[in-house]
Structure formats: structure tokens, C-alpha cells
Amino acid sequence: MDSTEGLYTYAPLPSDHIRLLNLHPSPDPSAPLQGDLLTLPLFPSPSAQAAPFSALSYVWGPTLPSPSSNQNLTTPTGVIRLTPSLFSFLNRLRDTSSESLLLWADAICINQLDPYEKEAQVSLMADIYRSATQVLADLGEETDGTAVALAAIAEYTRAGVRRGITAKGFGKLLSPQDTARFLDLPLPAEDDVETEEETNRAMNPSAEVTEAVIRFFERPWFTRVWVVQEFVLARAVQMFVGKTKVSWQQLLGSGILFNGMPMLVQESVSFTMREIWGMMSFLCMAYIRRIRTLNSTEDGREFVSHLASLSDGRLLQFYQDPGLASLLHYLRMCRATLGRDRYFALLRLASDVTDEDWAELRPDYISTDDAIVRRYARVLIRKKGAAEMFMRAGLWRGTNTSNPELPSWFEDATHEYDQAIMDLTVEESIHKAAGDSEFVVGTDAEIPDVIWVKGHRLDTLREVCPAYALPKENTSSTMLEELQQVLFGYVRKAVETLLKFSEDENEPLRPGPYLTGEELADAAALTVCAYRGVDALSREALFKGFWFMCLAVMGLGADWNNHQGSFRYQWSDEMEGEIGDSIEYYCNELGVVVNGNLLPAVTDKGYFASGPGACEGDEVWIIQGCRIPILLRPNNEPEYGGRYRLVGTCYVHGVMSGEALQHPDFEWRDVSLC
Incomplete structure (x- = not known):
């Protein structure tokens, strides 16, 4: 038949x-x-x-x-x-x-x-x-760990609502009432007392629980790009695992850091980024859905405005008003059978796609991937969020993976990228390198891959710290142990690059002032962790963590207590707990730096910098409308002579607050990028 x-x-x-x-x-x-x-x-x-x-x-x-x-x-x-x-x-x-x-x-x-x-x-x-x-x-059929994961998620979220979302969530500790409202979950009644056993389970999740939760979010549904609009745009959502109904609001709570509680997946550093991407992807779409539903009522809009007032509001603005370029970036690791589907699946969620854009951006299964990337680039570079899009692009991210001739100033989202959320542009900060200037971009229909922006050339990288890799004989059994080695190895190489060892054993680090008048060591401490400048971070605590870390990784320890330079913290056996806490504090700030592949560097003029994929000869530019300096690489190919390729954003100590705009030789001029 x-x-x-x-x-x-x-x-x-x-x-x-x-x-x-x-x-x-x-x-x-x-x-x-x-x-x-x-x-x-x-x-x-x-x-x-x-x-x-x-x-x-x-x-x-x-x-x-x-x-x-x-x-x-x-x-x-x-x-x-x-x-x-x-x-x-x-x-x-x-x-x-x-x-x-x-x-x-x-x-x-x-x-x-x-x-x-x-x-x-x-x-x-x-x-x-x-x-x-x-x-x-x-979400699929039930597995052996499903019941453990769902029970832990429910217990953790319930305990968390009682305590409120930590200041890391919105810039200020949320009350239990506001936390319950944000999560759209009931506030536990006053007479609903949490038992000591429940508290211990929520505060100290076992390795088995952590493993079960991580594996739960590894289900394919959480990383399929088409489910994003299906979930976000729905009037109501009911999730199923087997025949069991699951609350998406509780799943959202599982990824939130509550006041006084460790994260439910506190051991997530022992997993790879790909293993935790399911949770990260779901948190992103769940935040967008929740802000969207709140904004559907007047009372909800007032609550969202309250949340936005607690911080700089940049990430909240994304959840509230997601542009297509931002959606493509934050959800770039989501899986799609066809790479181009990442563009098409997110179109209707974007706040900045108009009817006039539809002819260029509509679903197209005939043109090549490269043609679609170029088409989207030409439209999105004219949008309101173009500056953020520009800062998130660059050669370091593999923008030109499919075709080295694709424009460096636009991300090629047809390819997965598992470090999409790890870079300077995502982190909350007070950086305003270009002051209050506006991003200005020019295009030419005859040369579609080229744009013009306004910028000021600050300096050139003279020396770049080599990337640190684990030794081949490494036998670490967990990602956490490997991460510790990378962090320590990174700091050692960073200090060697920025401060240089002197021949005098009593002066292991180079003394003297930085360009801004600060101690060189203090400038190095902030550069190595790409200091964000937010109030939540104590400069003094960062200095202490940096110096104790330096003493530890360089094997100096108590032998250097007589140093007469900028070192102002004493190392002793009695301080073991404080030393460990300080180092852990600094390591936490290194997460984005290490995962974002930032490499410390020194410029010709003596600036300390840290940028992804940096090479000697790359130029540091302040670009109009961009809050973070940019690394540009001269393109010497005949057809592109005089133009630059975008490498990525770059921390440069001493110009992050607009200081370069006050230099006597400062001026904006056109710079061409391809």
C-alpha cells in the first residue's frame, strides 16, 4: 500500500x-x-x-x-x-x-x-x-527528578516571598507585599508559620535538589525560540509536566534571589552555561510576560513605575519595552531548527517593529541567511535602541561566524551564542563615557554594510594581557574548581600586565600615581573587575578583595606586610575568615569579566583598559551616545581602507564618567565602520 x-x-x-x-x-x-x-x-x-x-x-x-x-x-x-x-x-x-x-x-x-x-x-x-x-x-513527561524539583521550587518561592526580593533584583529590597505582587503569588498569611524544617530545606538546598532543578530547566521547551511568543502573548498560561499542572509564577520565583537566602541553584557555577540556559531563558521571557500583564492595568502600570524608580531601570526597560535587537541578543542561545527563525519568532514581541518595517523583516524562507542578517541590520540600526545594539555587537562575539564580510556592528543571530548575557552592556552601571550625547548614525544605500557614527579617538592599546587558559594537565572534577583556577590565573596575569613586577623584591608591584591621580594599584583593582560604579558596591571592599587575592595568587602573603606602597591591609593567620570573605567578594565581581572574555590592557598614554577579544593596535574610541568606550580595529583591506571593524565594548579607567569630553583635544568626528 x-x-x-x-x-x-x-x-x-x-x-x-x-x-x-x-x-x-x-x-x-x-x-x-x-x-x-x-x-x-x-x-x-x-x-x-x-x-x-x-x-x-x-x-x-x-x-x-x-x-x-x-x-x-x-x-x-x-x-x-x-x-x-x-x-x-x-x-x-x-x-x-x-x-x-x-x-x-x-x-x-x-x-x-x-x-x-x-x-x-x-x-x-x-x-x-x-x-x-x-x-x-x-514541558514533557515526568521523570525521576520532577517531583523533587517542583517541591523544591514551591518551597523556595514560598519562603522567598516572606523575605522579599533582594536589592540585586530592582536596586532596593522589595517588601514581601511587593514581592508577592510582582510574582503574582499569594502572600503567606500571618498565621501560616514556616516550620524550622521548611526553613532549613529552603535555605540549604542539597546537591540532589540543585541537580534536580537544573535538570528540570534543561527540558527542551525552555530553550525553543518559538515558545517565547507563545508564552508571552498568551492571555493565560497553564503548564503541564505529564498530567501535573505547574505554576509558571513559581518557576519564575525559582530563579530570583530573595533577601537572606542563597539561590535555589546556588551550585549552578558547577554547571556549564548551556546547562543553566534553560532557566536563564525562561526568566527572561517570564519577566517580559509579567511586566506586560502588569502594564495592562492602570494600577499595574503604577507598580511598574515604582519598580523602575528603584534602579537605573535599564533592564526593566527592556522587559517593559523590548526592542527587537535586545530580544535577539538576550535570547540568542534559544534553539531553532533554522537559524533565521530566531528573527521571525521574536518579531511580534518587539515594541519597535512597525508596519513599514514588515516588508523588510517579514518571515522569509527563500533568501540566504546572510541576506536576512543584512536586511535586519539596516532596519535596526535606525531604531531607538541602536546604541545598545551597537555596543552588544563586535568581532569578539563571533558576529561574522557565517560570513567574515558581514557587518561587525550587528550581531548575527542565526548562530547560537551561549555567552549572550555576559558582557559589560548587560550589567547595571553608572557609566556615561560619552556624557549625555545622542547616538547619531549614517547609512548609504549604495554601501549597505557600512555605517558612519560620531566618535573621538582616545588612545591605542600598547600591551594586552594574554588570555588565561587552564593547563592541559588540569584534573579538576567540577566547573567550580576550574572557575577558581581561571579567576586566580586571570588576576595574576592581569596584575603582571597592568602593574609590572619590579626587580626589587621589596617592591613587587610598580608604585606611583595613575593618570587620574589615584594609586596605580587602586586603578588596577577597579580595572581588573571592570568597576560598575553602582552604589551597592564598596570601592574599599573591592580594594581589599583585590589585594588579598593578589597576595594569595602571587604567593606573597604575610611576607609582604612591610610593603610601604599603596598596600593597606595586613595578612595574618588570625584574619583567615576576613581574607576569605574579601577574596570571595572580589571573585563575585569578576564573573562578568571572565565569562565575557575581557582582557586587561595598557594604552600608549598609560590608561588601564579591559576589553573582549582585545589585540595590540586596537583603538579606544568614545562614540557619541554610547555609555561605554568602544574598541575599533583598523581594516586594511583595499576595499575597506580607512574604515574600522567593531571589536566590542571596553572598560577604560578614568574616562567612564565622561572625563574624555573635557580633554583639550576633544572633538567629535565621523568614523566609518564595516
Whole structure:
């Protein structure tokens, strides 16, 4: 028999219409799935009542429908083959009594063999998920660790609401009332007393619990790029693991740091970035969804304004008003069968995509990936968030992975990138290297890969610290041990580069003032950790952590207590606890630096700098409208002579607050980038 015999035949869909699956009930859970497909207008006339339906959010999975499989949906006019994941979800959703379910599922309701219909329906998907009465999200089947993970998440979040979100969340400690409101969870009643056992479990999660939570968020649903709009745009969301219902608000709480509590995944540093990306991706989309729902009411908008007033508001502004370039950056590690789907899946979430942009940005499965990247670059460089987009791009990030001729000033999101959230532009800071200037960009239709910006050339990198790598004979068993070695190795090489060892054993580090009049050692301490300048960080605490760390990694310790230079902290056995705490404090600030591949450097004029992928000869520029200095690399290729390639953002000690604008030789001039 022909493998296509008896298959359902799709009739063409009228414009702005969708198909819905009417899934029949069955008292026998093992009975074949049965239903019929209805064709309905997505936007009914005002006098017509829209049919209430639920939209499914699930992962297709690596296994496609097989002709020999019995995982099918039977309709009156033919059979539709299903992927194992969708077959499983429909079986779990199917009512065993007498109620039919009206559902929208892309694998069934879109003719996957018709590229024209697929393109039209993909363009309507945001409206479909907005129109559904609810979105049913399938996180997959239950596993051995599911119950442990869900119990720990519920207990941790409940305990956290009582204590409030720490100042690291919004810039100021949130009250339990505000915390409950933000998470959309009930505030525990006063007489609902937390037991000592519950407190201990929440405050001291075991390795088994941490492992179970991390593995729970490794489920493919959390990193599939198409689920982002499905989840964010939904009127209501109900999640399922097996047949168990899961609260997405509690899942959001699992990744939040509450006052006086360690994170539930406090051992996450022993996992790779890819292993924790599921949680990071979900937190991003959950924040966007929560701020979006709050902004749907006047009372909620006032609450969001209150949250924004507690900090510089940059990340909150992203969650509240996400531009397409920011979405592409923060969700760049999300998986997609086709790289270009990262662009198309996020289009309808972006606040800055207009009807006029649609012709350039619409889903396109015919053009090459490089053509799509260039098309998006030309549109987004003209948007309000262009300066932030510009600062997040650069050669260090692998912008030109697929084609070295792609513009360096735009991220190529067709490729996954697991360090998307680790860089200077993400961290909260008070940097204003270009003052209050406005980002000005020029383009030329004849040369689409080239832009012009206004900038001031500050200096050139003279010496760059070599990247630190673990020795080949390293036998560390955990990522935490490797991270400790990297941090210590990084600091040692950084100090050797910035301060230089002298031949005098009693003066191990170079004395003297920095360009700003500070001690060189203090300038080095802040440069090595790319000092953010936020009030929450104590400069004195950073200096102490830096110096104790230097003494530890250089093996100097108590032998250097007689140093007469800038060292002002004494090392002694009695101070073991304080020394350890200081070093841990400084190491915490090194996380973004190390993960962001920042390399300390010294410029021709004596500035201390730290930039990703830096090389000797790279130039430091202050770019109009950019709060962080930029590293540019001269491009000597004949067709691009006189133009630069963007390397990345760069911390430069002594110019992060706009000091360069006061230099006698300061002036803005055009600089061309390709």
C-alpha cells in the first residue's frame, strides 16, 4: 500500500483564516486519537462570536512522524501523522468523559507541505496565541527528578516571598507585599508559620535538589525560540509536566534571589552555561510576560513605575519595552531548527517593529541567511535602541561566524551564542563615557554594510594581557574548581600586565600615581573587575578583595606586610575568615569579566583598559551616545581602507564618567565602520 494512502488532504485556507482541531473525548485513554478540523476566521466580524479555543505550546522533538507509526490523529477524511511529543500531549489533554476540546497546534493546523501557507500562517501566529483563551504548555513527561524539583521550587518561592526580593533584583529590597505582587503569588498569611524544617530545606538546598532543578530547566521547551511568543502573548498560561499542572509564577520565583537566602541553584557555577540556559531563558521571557500583564492595568502600570524608580531601570526597560535587537541578543542561545527563525519568532514581541518595517523583516524562507542578517541590520540600526545594539555587537562575539564580510556592528543571530548575557552592556552601571550625547548614525544605500557614527579617538592599546587558559594537565572534577583556577590565573596575569613586577623584591608591584591621580594599584583593582560604579558596591571592599587575592595568587602573603606602597591591609593567620570573605567578594565581581572574555590592557598614554577579544593596535574610541568606550580595529583591506571593524565594548579607567569630553583635544568626528 502507498505510504500516503489514507492521509488527510488539506484544502487551501482563505486569507486570515485558521484551522482548529476539534479533539474528541474517549473513556479509554489507549483508544486512537480522533477529531476533525474546522476552518474559521481568525478575526470574526463584530457581530460574530469568536470560537473559544486553546493553543498548544510544545516541542516537536527530534523524531518526525513515521509512516509506520501508529501515533496518528484520525479524522473523518483521513489520517494526520503526529510527532511523539504532540501525540503524547494530546493523549494527556484528551477528556475521558464527554467534552471535546477545541485546539490549535501548528503541526496539525498548518499544512507543513505548503510553503506559501506556512509563511502566511507563521505571520499570523502571534495573533493566534493572543486570540486563544489560554495557552497549554507541555514541558514533557515526568521523570525521576520532577517531583523533587517542583517541591523544591514551591518551597523556595514560598519562603522567598516572606523575605522579599533582594536589592540585586530592582536596586532596593522589595517588601514581601511587593514581592508577592510582582510574582503574582499569594502572600503567606500571618498565621501560616514556616516550620524550622521548611526553613532549613529552603535555605540549604542539597546537591540532589540543585541537580534536580537544573535538570528540570534543561527540558527542551525552555530553550525553543518559538515558545517565547507563545508564552508571552498568551492571555493565560497553564503548564503541564505529564498530567501535573505547574505554576509558571513559581518557576519564575525559582530563579530570583530573595533577601537572606542563597539561590535555589546556588551550585549552578558547577554547571556549564548551556546547562543553566534553560532557566536563564525562561526568566527572561517570564519577566517580559509579567511586566506586560502588569502594564495592562492602570494600577499595574503604577507598580511598574515604582519598580523602575528603584534602579537605573535599564533592564526593566527592556522587559517593559523590548526592542527587537535586545530580544535577539538576550535570547540568542534559544534553539531553532533554522537559524533565521530566531528573527521571525521574536518579531511580534518587539515594541519597535512597525508596519513599514514588515516588508523588510517579514518571515522569509527563500533568501540566504546572510541576506536576512543584512536586511535586519539596516532596519535596526535606525531604531531607538541602536546604541545598545551597537555596543552588544563586535568581532569578539563571533558576529561574522557565517560570513567574515558581514557587518561587525550587528550581531548575527542565526548562530547560537551561549555567552549572550555576559558582557559589560548587560550589567547595571553608572557609566556615561560619552556624557549625555545622542547616538547619531549614517547609512548609504549604495554601501549597505557600512555605517558612519560620531566618535573621538582616545588612545591605542600598547600591551594586552594574554588570555588565561587552564593547563592541559588540569584534573579538576567540577566547573567550580576550574572557575577558581581561571579567576586566580586571570588576576595574576592581569596584575603582571597592568602593574609590572619590579626587580626589587621589596617592591613587587610598580608604585606611583595613575593618570587620574589615584594609586596605580587602586586603578588596577577597579580595572581588573571592570568597576560598575553602582552604589551597592564598596570601592574599599573591592580594594581589599583585590589585594588579598593578589597576595594569595602571587604567593606573597604575610611576607609582604612591610610593603610601604599603596598596600593597606595586613595578612595574618588570625584574619583567615576576613581574607576569605574579601577574596570571595572580589571573585563575585569578576564573573562578568571572565565569562565575557575581557582582557586587561595598557594604552600608549598609560590608561588601564579591559576589553573582549582585545589585540595590540586596537583603538579606544568614545562614540557619541554610547555609555561605554568602544574598541575599533583598523581594516586594511583595499576595499575597506580607512574604515574600522567593531571589536566590542571596553572598560577604560578614568574616562567612564565622561572625563574624555573635557580633554583639550576633544572633538567629535565621523568614523566609518564595516
